[in-house]
Amino acid sequence: MSINKLAYYPGCPSDGTAVDQDMSTKAVFEKLGVELVEVEDWNCCGAAEVEDPRVVYALNARNLAIAEKEDLDIVTPCSICYYNLERSNKALKADEALCTKLKGIDSSLDYGGKIKTKHVLDVFVNDIGMDEISSKLEKKVNVKVAPYYGCYIGRPPETAFDDPDNPVLMDKLIELIGGEIVPNFNYMKTVCCGGPLMMTRGDIAFDMARKILDVAKNAGADCISLACPLCGMMLDGKQADIEKALGITIGMPVVYITQLLGLALGIEPNKLGLNKNAVDTKEILGKVV
Amino acid sequence: MPIKTWELDPNFKNEIMGEAGGERLASCFQCSTCTLGCPITEIVPSYNPRKIIQMSLLGMRKEVLSNPDLWVCLICQTCTARCPQDVRIADVLSAIRRIAEREEEAGNLKIDSHRPLFDKAFQHQLEKYGRLYDIGLAKEYYPKKEGSFIKGMKAMMKDYKDFGMRMFKKGKMGPKAMLAPKVKGRAVIKKIFKEMGEE
């Protein structure tokens, strides 16, 4: 293992709807011996709602500059935050005029282009590595999982760190901890969860999320695993609303990959926030041996 | 409907290509790969990103900017990942939406979607607090969307009653989520929107 300290960018839902993801991310890194230092006074990455890329770059210049002062690379558990941080990092490294302009707006936007930005999945598999994780496993997580990746892990190409059509990083971790990947879910791995339209076209968003839940259920999954809080909000948080609106029953547990990994590392379920997922996770806990 | 060539705006493509993210519009060779891979086409039958690109290149400015389909793109980037010409369709559509928003602000167009209201309300939270404040966002968005405070609050209750209770019971709507975040550097965030944004 080559890293022992990283700057942590939690993202806006980390205090609320994705507190379980935040808790499990911190607990897992601690167990793996990597210290996380929260990016001090971080601001929102712009999410999907700030459409002007130049504003996104400026917002993230501040976040990047804060971590750069500490001389630390940034890791985030949110796919959208990752996408915004990474594309900003690339743009700022390549565009001197932009950097000069930002410096002129405020000295806190003065970023020197010296750090890297990463998604937790990338750090687990490619930086910490499977051997290192394997050496720390304490339990077998004997569950059938539908690994759902969503949008910004395999695309767009310039920020992607996994295959666009059949990403595998989460699959690798699940297999490592003794889980099984359900067949017939592959084509759903990267289809958008509908989250970006939740507040303006809830009907479309529900339809999108329902498809993912249905395919996972039909594939015989015990749970869906995730690596993004917006996917968590749609598939877990809103699942009961989807059932009610569409007059169906699904009852599919949805967990963050950090929660599954934490279980295998022997971390106590409540410390991983597993009592906070909207759909009950007790059946999964029963399969940890 | 036949295209009336005298109503076309040959400069429209340049206008889009002048926006950040719109630069690669003219590289499109109309292969339809974007549309074939787009998940929205399974739900909204009229949805066709290839066609929006074609109409933009032809200069059908009014038709493109008033097309309600612009506002149901998920920005999921599937089209961008698959386009053989690297058109960056998701970014091009975003550039077109920003032109449409400016046209609406100038009073030249009425957008048939609540999404601009939502995006603005979201951005206002960042300007005020530096981070997203869910409650502040809902309090601004719903009344605007519904046209009055009372109607807005009713619609918000309808959407959030069950969800809010569920989150509360699971300890996801504790005091930390209820209180507005206050990023110390929020004055800078406000400055960013003023200096870099289009408002």
Ligand code: SF4
């Ligand atoms: S995939 Fe690219 S080249 Fe093909 S129609 Fe779409 S934008 Fe044009």
Ligand code: SF4
């Ligand atoms: S980014 Fe928009 S147009 Fe492109 S595939 Fe996704 S929903 Fe369709």
